[in-house]
Amino acid sequence: xxxxxxxxxxxxxxxxxxxxxxxxxxxxxxxxxxxxxxxxxxxxxxxxxxxxxxxxxxxxxxxxxxxxxxxxxxxxxxxxxxxxxxxxxxxxxxxxxxxxxxxxxxxxxxxxxxxxxxxxxxxxxxxxxxxxxxxxxxxxxxxxxxxxxxxxxxxxxxxxxxxxxxxxxxxxxxxxxxxxxxxxxxxxxxxxxxxxxxxxxxxxxxxxxxxxxxxxxxxxxxxxxxxxxxxxxxxxxxxxxxxxxxxxxxxxxxxxxxxxxxxxxxxxxxxxxxxxxxxxxxxxxxxxxxxxxxxxxxxxxxxxxxxxxxxxxxxxxxxxxxxxxxxxxxxxxxxxxxxxxxxxxxxxxxxxxxxxxxxxxxxxxxxxxxxxxxxxxxxxxxxxxxxxxxxxxxxxxxxxxxxxxxxxxxxxxxxxxxxxxxxxxxxxxxx
Amino acid sequence: xxxxxxxxxxxxxxxxxxxxxxxxxxxxxxxxxxxxxxxxxxxxxxxxxxxxxxxxxxxxxxxxxxxxxxxxxxxxxxxxxxxxxxxxxxxxxxxxxxxxxxxxxxxxxxxxxxxxxxxxxxxxxxxxxxxxxxxxxxxxxxxxxxxxxxxxxxxxxxxxxxxxxxxxxxxxxxxxxxxxxxxxxxx
Numbered sequence: 256x257x258x259x260x261x262x263x264x265x266x267x268x269x270x271x272x273x274x275x276x277x278x279x280x281x282x283x284x285x286x287x288x289x290x291x292x293x294x295x296x297x298x299x300x301x302x303x304x305x306x307x308x309x310x311x312x313x314x315x316x317x318x319x320x321x322x323x324x325x326x327x328x329x330x331x332x333x334x335x336x337x338x339x340x341x342x343x344x345x346x347x348x349x350x351x352x353x354x355x356x357x358x359x360x361x362x363x364x365x366x367x368x369x370x371x372x373x374x375x376x377x378x379x380x381x382x383x384x385x386x387x388x389x390x391x392x393x394x395x396x397x398x399x400x401x402x403x404x405x406x407x408x409x410x411x412x413x414x415x416x417x418x419x420x421x422x423x424x425x426x427x428x429x430x431x432x433x434x435x436x437x438x439x440x441x442x443x444x445x446x447x448x449x450x451x452x453x454x455x456x457x458x459x460x461x462x463x464x465x466x467x468x469x470x471x472x473x474x475x476x477x478x479x480x481x482x483x484x485x486x487x488x489x490x491x492x493x494x495x496x497x498x499x500x501x502x503x504x505x506x507x508x509x510x511x512x513x514x515x516x517x518x519x520x521x522x523x524x525x526x527x528x529x530x531x532x533x534x535x536x537x538x539x540x541x542x543x544x545x546x547x548x549x550x551x552x553x554x555x556x557x558x559x560x561x562x563x564x565x566x567x568x569x570x571x572x573x574x575x576x577x578x579x580x581x582x583x584x585x586x587x588x589x590x591x592x593x594x595x596x597x598x599x600x601x602x603x604x605x606x607x608x609x610x611x612x613x614x615x616x617x618x619x620x621x622x623x624x625x626x627x628x629x630x631x632x633x634x635x636x637x638x639x640x641x642x643x644x645x646x647x648x649x650x651x652x653x654x655x656x657x658x659x660x661x662x663x664x665x666x667x668x669x670x671x672x673x674x675x676x677x678x679x680x681x682x683x684x685x686x
Numbered sequence: 687x688x689x690x691x692x693x694x695x696x697x698x699x700x701x702x703x704x705x706x707x708x709x710x711x712x713x714x715x716x717x718x719x720x721x722x723x724x725x726x727x728x729x730x731x732x733x734x735x736x737x738x739x740x741x742x743x744x745x746x747x748x749x750x751x752x753x754x755x756x757x758x759x760x761x762x763x764x765x766x767x768x769x770x771x772x773x774x775x776x777x778x779x780x781x782x783x784x785x786x787x788x789x790x791x792x793x794x795x796x797x798x799x800x801x802x803x804x805x806x807x808x809x810x811x812x813x814x815x816x817x818x819x820x821x822x823x824x825x826x827x828x829x830x831x832x833x834x835x836x837x838x839x840x841x842x843x844x845x846x847x848x849x850x851x852x853x854x855x856x857x858x859x860x861x862x863x864x865x866x867x868x869x870x871x872x873x
Contacts, residue, residue, distance in 0.1 A: 544729045544730055646770045647771065
């Protein structure tokens with residue numbers, strides 16, 4: 256008789272982040288718990304003339320320096336997104352004592368990121384060697400050195416994963432995800448699968464994003480996705496509020512160390528929490544509009560619950576995707592009503608993006624970590640800027656002030672532009 | 687001024703071309719009363735695409751914001767959309783004044799989320815014609831009044847050959863709202 260294989264349990268043994276609110280997890284969480292916004296006028300590029308001039312920037316001095324020789328040699332290949340990620344991974348790896356894991360072929364990396372946009376300056380340098388009619392002066396371009404060969408690596412969305420593997424000596428499974436706003440959560444979910452499949456003992460997983468530049472902005476401006484109506488930068492991101500009018504772009508990174516429970520136990524690692532389940536789906540509907548019946552979001556959330564062998568009644572909190580766009584917040588509220596039924600209005604739901612803005616590929620990872628930290632501290636982070644009730648968003652959004660209450664099981668939603676969805680089910684660790 | 691060079695039939699025919707290219711629907715499926723969203727399957731970005739095609743065709747600038755957004759901007763928050771997301775009576779009145787029955791019978795009240803579904807091929811044709819009717823008396827380049835069209839689509843100055851400069855769609859709505867407010871003191 257075949258023996259029924261029990262699923263390996265995946266636990267979290269380290270967390271790290273850098274965000275517009277702080278240089279690490281604790282700083283970010285503490286400020287968020289006070290309802291402080293990390294959004295301000297952008298200084299990283301000249302926003303004159305743009306209808307949205309705000310964002311969530313990470314301070315340069317918060318980034319880990321490339322001080323040792325090995326890291327220093329990789330600096331020129333490193334996009335700002337990767338620099339943020341490296342900072343976050345250092346925090347997570349130190350906490351997990353990841354360097355003590357001997358068998359590095361059993362340690363992998365799973366990263367959600369998108370590479371770095373070409374800058375306007377780099378583009379105009381390039382175009383000096385173009386006649387505008389299809390002909391390039393290649394010898395001139397090569398001779399000028401205007402376009403550095405390292406550019407190739409900054410543009411490629413897979414480079415950051417490679418460099419993380421080198422920096423942290425991870426020779427196991429390697430995965431690069433590019434699923435927009437769902438990428439960070441998917442990177443964590445897929446990394447957990449790799450561990451469950453027995454292909455790795457530990458994984459660095461998470462996401463990073465840094466697009467606070469002209470090329471990162473202009474596309475979102477043209478499709479009118481960013482908030483353009485705000486009285487102050489700090490009140491622009493207002494998820495689930497009737498006067499929400501678009502998302503606020505931010506940069507950041509979130510990293511977790513996922514580990515097979517038995518592996519973590521055998522080396523005496525401190526277990527911070529458990530990744531109980533993961534669901535992913537696609538709306539398969541439209542490129543800019545979310546499914547009006549929240550079909551994709553519903554599939555991802557129920558799949559995460561099923562994966563965790565839990566029912567909706569077991570969930571005490573939802574860390575919402577909550578982007579502050581008209582569509583997402585409406586459709587996400589609907590998805591939550593569909594999943595939780597009559598209980599929907601009594602499940603606290605809050606959006607970290609009200610304070611952090613939208614860190615795109617980093618969001619799912621950052622929100623996974625804040626959810627876990629909230630469990631440790633018995634704090635549900637608030638949805639700030641909740642002033643005007645939207646009759647179509649009628650759930651308990653933990654308005655404006657953090658709620659001090661214990662909880663042990665939560666869902667964290669990440670729904671990508673284009674209809675890619677991910678949901679993580681996170682739990683406090685129970686031996 | 688009201689222009690007679692470009693006919694409503696031409697505008698509708700060009701709009702149909704733009705819709706066919708954007709939404710890949712059969713041309714004969716497009717009726718003046720077809721809702722772009724409900725009947726033809728348009729999504730939000732498709733409107734940008736269709737507007738862009740119309741702008742290229744006729745040399746105009748379509749409105750980027752719907753009249754409700756302009757009302758809110760000019761007359762304060764809550765002037766067009768109430769706290770339940772319903773259009774205010776004043777907004778409905780203004781919609782009827784400006785667009786007649788193009789948007790159907792709005793007497794029952796309407797939710798703001800349903801407003802985009804009201805946009806039909808007919809209402810877009812009207813929108814283009816409204817802009818084309820801002821043709822100035824005289825060419826802004828050479829000062830002569832000699833408008834002509836060679837292809838029945840683009841209006842050119844018969845004297846200097848420059849294309850006509852029309853008022854852009856957003857300014858047109860704002861001008862209308864300003865004059866209507868001055869005349870009728872709605873807010």
